[in-house]
Amino acid sequence: MLLITDRSDGNPELARRLGLLRPCAVLILGCEAPKADQPDSIIVGDVDLGRRESVEAMRQALARHRSKGAPYLCLLREMTVRTAIQARAIGATEVLPADAAAALLVKTIEQLLGEGKDGDPARGTVAFTRAQLATAAASLADMLGSVANGAPVPLRAVEASVEAIEQAAGASDIGDLLQVVWSYDDLTYQHCMLVAGLAASFGHQLGFSVEDRKLVTRAAVLHDIGKARIPLAILHKPGALDPAEQVVMRGHPVIGYEMLMKQGGLRPEVLAAVRSHHEYLDGSGYPDGLKDAEIGDIVRMITICDIYAALIERRSYKPPMAPDQAYGMLVLMGTKLDAALVRAFEAVVLKTSQAA
Structure with a gap:
């Protein structure tokens, strides 16, 4: 899992939550990307989509790091129609408010990954x-x-x-x-x-x-x-x-x-x-x-x-x-x-x- 954020501290609280579900690497926009041993199964975005420069930086980061078919969960700090449309425009598979409850965050990620639906x-x-x-x-x-x-x-x-x-x-x-x-x-x-x-x-x-x-x-x-x-x-x-x-x-x-x-x-x-x-x-x-x-x-x-x-x-x-x-x-x-x-x-x- 890859967390992409524009927060200078890397949003350690969110990274910790995601890390409880599966290994999570963190990419701070504008910084060198972490070295990945294998393609990321899902990307979680924590970026202020109300800022044009952040939107463009996120678009470029997704182009570099999102593997084919990997879902992108966008966490919106302002859950408005405008930001939701912006998120979908840059390829979000699903959107949630940034303060979504832990249970909802976990459930959404598992649904996006679709684990256990392959007949096993x-x-x-x-x-x-x-x-x-x-x-x-x-x-x-x-x-x-x-x-x-x-x-x-x-x-x-x-x-x-x-x-x-x-x-x-x-x-x-x-x-x-x-x-x-x-x-x-x-x-x-x-x-x-x-x-x-x-x-x-x-x-x-x-x-x-x-x-x-x-x-x-x-x-x-x-x-x-x-x-x-x-x-x-x-x-x-x-x-x-x-x-x-x-x-x-x-x-x-x-x-x-x-x-x-x-x-x-x-x-x-x-x-x-x-x-x-x-x-x-x-x-x-x-x-x-x-x-x-x-x-x-x-x-x-x-x-x-x-x-x-x-x-x-x-x-x-x-x-x-x-x-x-x-x-x-x-x-x-x-x-x-x-x-x-x-x-x-x-x-x-x-x-x-x-x-x-």
């Missing part, structure tokens, strides 16, 4: 999974970005993520889901998406109702929301944290819990998962040292998914643990985790083994 059902399933998870990741990005900037948690973005992840988990194999999640470079999104995908699959495995599955997935989506307020130097440190950094990092469950309590609108089970997903049944966890019956079932499920996700994550400074080894670590944790749930989770692990 497997490809269609993976394409659906990618689209759903890209929608979830974009909504998750909105959520984390909003919280990092001191704003309330956008509950609509949370629900968009929950809905998309639940649909992806129900429509495809967890292996397909994980392959898509592992393609993300941002480790925060990768971890949140991994935990949410695993939790959704776990809910399906246990035969939960639709509403209960969504409850578990919602808890998983929000479980690390407090990390949005942790300094990036600590959050993205490529290696082990020192003792002082560990103290700061261990504050994220309480930060997230207090934030959501103050805002309101969430069920107690979700709030408990945010605060207590690092608690263990033997009382050795944090922040409250809870034991046994003090820890609810949904918290127990999220804790298992959280630990397993951390073990199988692909990071530059450590290789991922194989699914069977990661599951073995869960078993070795013994009385810290719910043994019955760990045994039930093995069925989810067997499916992740196919993606390793």
